[in-house]
Amino acid sequence: MYEDSWYAFVPDHVNKRSIAAPQPSGHRRRESLLQQPNGTKQFEAEPLPELFEDVETNNDPPEPTLTRRAKSYSDFYHVVRAQLSRDATAARKKRRRHKDRIAEALVLAKPEDSVDRREPYRFRTTGDELLEASQHEYLLYGQQLEVTERHLGSLIGAANGALDLLTSLGDSFRAVELQTTTFQAQCDDLVAEEKRLQVLADEVGTDLHYYAYLDGVTRRLNAPGASRLVDHENFGEILTNLDACINFMAVHPTYRDAESYLARYQALLTKALHLVEIGLTNHLNRVSAEIGKQITSTTSDAARHALAYGRYQDMILEADGLIANVQRVIGYCYDSAGHAKNTRNFDSCSDTATNLFAVYLDIRDRDVRPITQKDVDVFKKESADMNAETASRNFIKQCYERCFNESALFEKLFAIDPQYSTDSKSAYVAVKAQQKQLVTSVNIAPIAATLQPVLQGSELQTVCNLLGWVTNEYLIFESDDEETRFAINCHKLTARLLFEHLWPLTDVSFEAEVTKSITKAVIAPESLKIVPSNNDASSSNAHPIAKRSLELLAMYDQAMPKERSQKSSPVVYKIVTETISALQRAEAKLKTNKAAIPEPDPDLFMIKNLLILKNGLLALEIGDVRSQPAAMQHFGEIWETLSPQNWMGMVRGILGGSLSLGLWSSGAQANGGTTGKVSQAKSVSAVEQDASERLDELLRQSIYSFTQRWGTLLTSAASSKTGGSNLAAIEKDLDEKLKAAFGGQPEVLGKLKEAIHINAQAQKEAKDQKK
Template sequence: MYEDSWYSFVPDISHKKSTSIGQTAGHRRRESLLQQPNGATPNEAVLPLGSLDEEPDTSNDPPEPTLSRRAKSYSDFYHVVRAQLSKDAKKKRRRKRNDRSIEALGVEKPEDDMPGPSEPSGELLEAQLLEASQQEYLLYQDQLDMTERHLDILVNETNGALKLLETLASSFRAVETQTSSFQAQCDDLLSEEKRLQKLADEVGTDLHYYAYLDGVTRRLNAPGASRLVDHENFAEILTNTDACIKFMAQHSTYRDAESYLARYQSSLTKALHLVEAGFTNHLERISSEISKQIASTQSEAARHALAYGRFEELVLEADGLIANIQRVISCCYDPLGHPVPGQNFDYYSNTVVNIFASYTNIRDRDLKPVTQRDLDTFAKETKDASAETASRNYIKQCYERSYDEATLFTKIFAIEPQYSADANSAFVALKTHQKSLVNAANVAPIATTLQSALQSVELQTICNLLGWVTNEYLLLDYDDEVSGYAQHCQGLTVRLLMEHLWPFADTAFENEITKSISRHAIAPETLRIGPVVNGVASSNAHPIAKKALELLGMYDQAMPKERSQQSSPVIFRIVHETILALQRAETRMKSTKSANPDPDPDLFMIKNLLIVKNELVSLEIGDVRSQAAAMQHFGQIWDTLSPQNWMGLFRGILGGSLSLGLWSSSPAAANAPATNGKPAAGSNDQIQDASEKLDELLRQSIYAFTQRWGGLINAARSGKKGARTLAAVEKELDDRLVAAFGGQPEVMGKLKEAIQINAQAQKEVGGGAKGGR
């Protein structure tokens, strides 16, 4: 019902209460000083006593306030008051008994304890008692009244302050309304001030681009201007001149902008010329010292130390000049040598090209004794050992020297040119100044030296060298971390092969094809099919077919799979020239058939064309086997020829002719007219794919062979007069097939099956013709 904080207003009366209660409860009357020593009893008469040292009688005073138990509710408060009134009545009765005891003893009361002349009435006592019991709460009421008065004062003062603030706000609004136009004018003035300040700054900046010309012109034309490039602050001239040129180009409408642009460009050209001349002079001074020492020593290690270690140390001593050189290069090329577009790219790139030219010329001149010694060593090894061994050692030596040159170049110019076909790249800039020294952009010296030595060697030696280079430097083991040297050699090898050695090898193959296949003389003894040796299918092939197999295997060995499989002109020419040569042999066999009936031209073509086709399928072109393989791909080849369609094809033919254009994958061949069971001669010439042309000739030969032997079998079965017996025909067929395809039962079985199909088709066609008649 009441807050605890209210008790803080109650005065501290506990001490007084405890004292009064203690004296009342523990009071004992003192022993009388008048008592006789013989111990008289209290009933004996006594004399009147003087005033005792007793507490004054306070029966008429209001009771002392006590801290009652806090009431929980109004009804509880009523019980508390009744209990307090009961306690006060008990105290009053106790005081009256004490007074009677004193009267009984005849003790006179003190004057202060004497009652008044009249006793108060009961109603008055009840009012006093009620006032005494409510003393504490009356105090609380006074305090609350005082607090209420203070709060009323605060409320009144707050209301006054709010009214004052409202008055002030109204005044401010009135002032703001009256000064809005003035404020707008002030804002306009501030905006105009900012605009003028910005304009002044721009004008000052623009004037700076104009004012810089006189200072830079005097510095570049001074007598000691050549010494400016030896200090790093020369880069500031290049940077500021670039900025001025860019500004004049962007603000061509400014006054005298074109004139200032031309003068700034002239200043940039002058500054770049100073850089170029300073670097060239620096290299010449170093070269005059290094070249003499290299020429005078015979030790390979000493030459290497002078050419790279000492040269690098002397060049980098001019750190200010080298920093300016690198600054010029970075204005037109990135760290990988790719061009960086810019307003002054042409000026910088021309200077960089001249710097690269001066550097390569001086390096080539200084290392001339080293490169000449490498060439002498290569020529000696070629003569004493072999061209292949000498070429391998020479390539290794050139790759090592090229890597050293690339490392030195990167340290000096802070750029590592990568291969690029862009005419503005640093790689092309280096490549245009090729000398005898091998570097990252110059592999021509290696190719020139190798080609001069490989001109007179066998084709197999060239293929061995190309295969070694590919396996040694291109087919890296990616499980290990690839070093910088390996990456450098990889780039050199790719360019060496693509730009020089592969075209050189193609030319060598072309010459070998012309000599061994195109111009090969056909001897009469080769126009027959001998027995198979050791089960090797190609052992009884014609020498032209054997040479074709050899060239295909060598080309696959020398070239990567991607190059030998994707429309290689060399592969096409090998197959094409082989087909033409076999056709010439077939024609010659047919011309001599009357004198020597033993050779079978159709079987001869089937045998040799199947060997070439099997090699193409086996290589993919690619998979070269170490030993001579049998015709393991004959089933795939036979399925390509589609023999399952032969029966229906034969049944649809009346007469003895067959248009093989239906079998050809070439539309031109399909539309060509047939002559004597074979397509027109011009149809094959229109087929550009050598593999398709090979398949077409195989179809022709297989059809001619099976048609002829099918007719012989039908004649033997008919029992006509003069015809051979079926057993004799089958025995001759077996002998021919065994001679051509001994140890290859799959080929013989497929051909016999095709002969039977052809014979059945001819029989049905003949029966239908008779029935029609």
């Protein structure tokens, strides 16, 4: 490690160490260069810088410091963030110190600065070694980079060679592809042909399956125990396969023996359906034999209900395989709502379904006959002992509950809920054709048949009250919470019960009452007099026929919904027309017996009663019934409809003979000397339009006759010599008649007086023109 040449740089001194005694031969450690030379004149080295270290001279304990308490959990985020900041700062400082050390190591001091001029060679060589040692790591890294560069160059050369090889191979493949195009096309044709043959073979195998299935299913259905097959769900596969085979033979009529196989498969399907029908019949008879006896022997209503619905349902559904096959047959021809499906075997399946419905309804009607008969007996007894309306309400409620339970049982058995439909192929029509005494959601005729004798013998008001209660109770939902399944079922039953039975029954009752109290009513002479009316009731002094007409209109409006109580209703039409005819008979009797009965005025009598009838129709507002009869509140509207806009011009036209009574129609625009036409536009039905026009026409005639006659009397009295006294007497007589007819109704009095004075003024002007 130590060379002798190093000592050549150390100068000789005067006082050298004396030559030591000769050392024994062998290894001897050389003298260290750091040893100072001996002599009087020693080497003067620079003193080391003083190390500034704090010397602890005090042995006292350290000063106490206040330890900071840990922050709360709410300040944990700030504590962590501060700690992370301090760690990052410390890491940056450490990296900076490391970089500074590296920079200091890399800095090469100049030889003249770091090496003593007296020992140039020694410190220059040491600096080179230190430089080489400090750069050793970087020199190794440079050598590694050179090796990597040579390796990457060899890889690039290999990659270029591979790319050239691949390019040559691609050119070779393209050349081969061009040469084998024809061969490839031939191979594609062969593959396509192979696929076609495979598909054809599959189709042939599938088609043969429809032929091969015949023998097996024939043996199964003709076996001695074939009737027991319907008790298992596997029988449904036979029905499905037969249906598929029939469809296949029908779709491919050109196949060999397709017609023969089609006929045989249809015969087998008919036999299978017949087995299902027999199986269900036997099962229902077994259940009925047990349940029917228990229902008959039980007197408790709750026990009967539990047997008829709870126990009956459990026993029927025990044969789950048979029920599944029955539902499969029903599903071939109907959906869940009972609408017909467009299937090829619909006729045969629908016939079987109809037979299944008939069998079930017959047996079910026989089982629950004691319950239904008891309800009918209780209803008849209550209607005789109590109020018929209350008894009818209770009976309808019981029937609705039974309909809901029967519908649920029917749906459990056949998996359909027949909805109302007019389609002849629907399940609703098929079930309705099996009319029994059993009340179901389809067959509600027994309800009407039981109610009809009682309602026909009751008063008309009782029938109207019952219809109003049924409508408000079941047809109108007050809130969404009431729209339960039972409420929806009752809503449907009520709509059909009213539309099919109760409304026609009510119409017949009203027509009978109209015939009895209006058409064939006897007109007594004392009923023709007009007595003073009460101020609070405009119809108090009306004719009894007009009063009865208003009562019938109000009752009919109460019993019927707004859509049906329109004026176009046949009942409303009959009430109006028969009332008009009766009033005309009364007017004719007044004119005939005018000498015997001086009062009332025939025209005023018609105006009074026809206006009351017209006002009653408007007061109802086609379905809106007033609680109290209003005092001619619609007379203004009636008068505007009946009166022309220009009374003076119209009266002049009448006097001139150029205006007919038809100009008094609704909406006519009358001017002096012109002729109007009746509007042909009709917004309501023809029946109602005729009745309304007839009523308006009679009002026009009566008003015209009354105003013209009294206008003539006023004109004659004014033109006579004793005009003052006669005119006063005539006006007094007119006021008495008008007050007797329309007392307390100043609007009517004013309109009629105005019309009379206008007529009188027109006659006066006409006479002046003639003069």
